Amino acid sequence: MYRIVKKRVLNENTVWMDIEAPAVAKHAQPGQFIILRVSENGERIPLTIGGYDREAGTVTIIFQMIGATTMALGELNEGDSLVDFVGPLGRPSELEGYKRIAVVGGGLGVAIAYPQAKAAHESGIEVDLIVGFRNTGLMILMDEMKEACSNLIVMTDDGSNGHKGFVTAALEEQIKAGRNYDAVIAIGPMPMMKAACDVTRPYNIKTIVSMNPIMIDGTGMCGGCRVSVGGEMKFACVDGPDFDGHLVDFDEAIRRSKVYKDEETKKKEAHICNLTGEVRTHA
Helix, strand or coil: CCEEEEEEEECCCCCEEEECCHHHHHHCCCEEEECCCCCCCCCCCEEEEEEEEEEEEEEEEEEECCCCCHHHCCCCCCCCCCCCCEEEECCCCCCCCCCCCEEEECCCHHHHHHHHHHHHHHCCCEEEEEEEHHHHHHCCCCHHHHHHCCEEEECCCCCCCCCEECCHHHHHHHHCCCCCCCCEEEEEEHHHHHHHHHHHHHEEECCCCCCCCCCCCCCCCCCEEEEEEEEEEEEEEHHHHEEHHHECCCHHHHHCCCCCCHHHHHHHCCCCCCCCCCCCCCC
């Protein structure tokens, strides 16, 4: 069992948890992920590693309560435990050799962008961290992000923080202003990552994206997380989740991400089991 040692509610639907998992914490690196189960009958879901404390033996996860499993997870409190917490999985982000980078995060992608920016900044890389939210009420990790970069730019869709616009527009503004980036790391909804790649392509700036397709086992066996990269089939769980964004077939990835949209919606609803007659909630 994996005990929850810390819980922070970041906004109305986003939660920070520190999980006691010494073996995972010992080997975790920025860019990797874990797969967890809340209960014995629960589904397996992947979550990016938001941070780790090797000495304390804890791993941080940050998630939105948007599906049945994340809702069940969000209802747990400090002292409660998870059944499974497997990792670290995936390849760590490659941050060596850069002098200046831009890390771009949109929505919950900010929770993934933060540990990558932090690791790069602590290694001596100059980091411009460009993040976006729909409005100020959804902003998270502001204090942490200020400490994880050289320059923090925060955009909101509605302009409620005084800076209206998308992260991609802010990124292009920085490039046109003469910020000579060795690389851009874009993390967030797939349309945003695709748009970031469209911005950087004319400038020939290396752009890394973190792909989050449907994933089941996390070991490359099920094939659910396949992504077309440079005309080749890759598995996000073992070949990624980081890929060269200029080579990713985003149109295909976006189409595949919508395949189970109806089923995911139904998972939030209670139903009566055909075998037992018991009312269940797909947790």
